[in-house]
Amino acid sequence: MDRPGAVAELRAALTAFAGVYTGGEGRWCVALSGGPDSLALAAAAAPLRPTTALIVDHGLQPGSSAVASTAREQALSAGCVAAEILCIDIGTEGGPEAAARSARYRALDTAREGAPVLLAHTLDDQAETVLLGLGRGSGPRSIAGMRPYDPPWCRPLLGVRRAVTHRACAELGLTPWHDPHNADARFTRVRLRSEVLPLLEGALGGGVAEALARTATALREDTDTLDGIAADILAGIDGDPRTEALAPLPDAIRRRVIRGWLLAGGARGLTDKQIRAVDELVTRWRGQGGVAVTGDRARERLFARRTDGRLTLHREPV
Structure with missing residues (x-):
């Protein structure tokens, strides 16, 4: 044919x-x-x-x-x-x-x-x-x-x-x-x-482009499902999230909740490295300082910190 x-x-x-x-x-x-x-x-x-x-x-x-x-x-x-x-x-x-x-x-x-x-x-x-x-x-x-x-x-x-x-x-x-x-x-x-x-x-042996595209589709479906679960959790959080409530969550869900919270607070262009660094304020707390993330305002820097058992966001002038 x-x-x-x-x-x-x-x-x-x-x-x-x-x-x-x-x-x-x-x-x-x-x-x-x-x-x-x-x-x-x-x-x-x-x-x-x-x-x-x-x-x-x-x-x-x-x-x-x-x-x-x-x-x-x-x-x-x-x-x-x-x-x-x-x-x-x-x-x-x-x-x-x-x-x-x-x-x-x-x-x-x-x-x-x-x-x-x-x-x-x-x-x-x-x-x-x-x-x-x-x-x-x-x-x-x-x-x-x-x-x-x-x-x-x-x-x-x-x-x-x-x-x-x-x-x-x-x-x-x-x-x-x-x-x-x-x-x-x-x-x-x-x-x-x-x-x-x-x-x-x-x-x-060929077919690599098609295989990569199929991989993208499968990952997107999984990511959308996990993002939906994280969004429901984030919607139930009143104010800044408590670390004791975040810590028991599965890693993939917790980091998505953190990502959603950062974006709602004005973060932009987040990298996986930044999200994992904020995640360590919950899971590997050693008294470390704030984590700088890319913000939505010029001439300001945005920091995520752990304060009194909660994650908080602070802006500082550059």
Whole structure:
């Protein structure tokens, strides 16, 4: 039997995704870079329901405005009802990649006007994300990868290989933009894509990307269950948590309760190392001082401490 066309495969993935997560009516937006993944996604989405392409121009590379204009033209020719170019200013917080990502998502969130936004992350992107999380040792949450649906963000192509989007562009006669950063070996993700994953595929006989994606799904299901239990416990805590109430909890639950409490208190970008250090204020108390965690306010530092048998949070000026 002949393999179905790439465009048909993408539309089947979109239809299945909508049936589970977003329903069959209403408009949606596509975050369009002009690259093969997002261009193929926009072209596949447009015949299914009214689709607006949102094109973020980061202004970081020469000719970015021309890339954005070409992407807009191709989106409209593919059937999108509208295509809007979003020019953004990028800060420096968290480094250039993190700052660009934060600015991009803020712009998309503002421009979507209540509609869900389709993101063109593929199964290959998911596999790379799992490997990145594994290498950083950030715990199961990072290895669980990207969620298919994290409102308003939708990732309908997480079960589709990147090669399919490239074939879809060829079927439709679209000429995608190829970001030179995607071939720059200075970036860790590029080296994973071009060196590590092919090596693993060869050593293990293929199917590694799919196996990593399945691992992400299994871990995400387990993590969601444990997070739900921890959320119920945290909801029953009145004020700052007592260490004597936290100590008997299973390790995985207790650390999730601590994470939820830290986030509610203004912590951001928590690492597994930070959470475990706060956990030791409960389980290995030796009179140690506070644990610094990343907070949500500039020019302030956030500390978790153990005070009179309770965990407490304190802010101090930098």
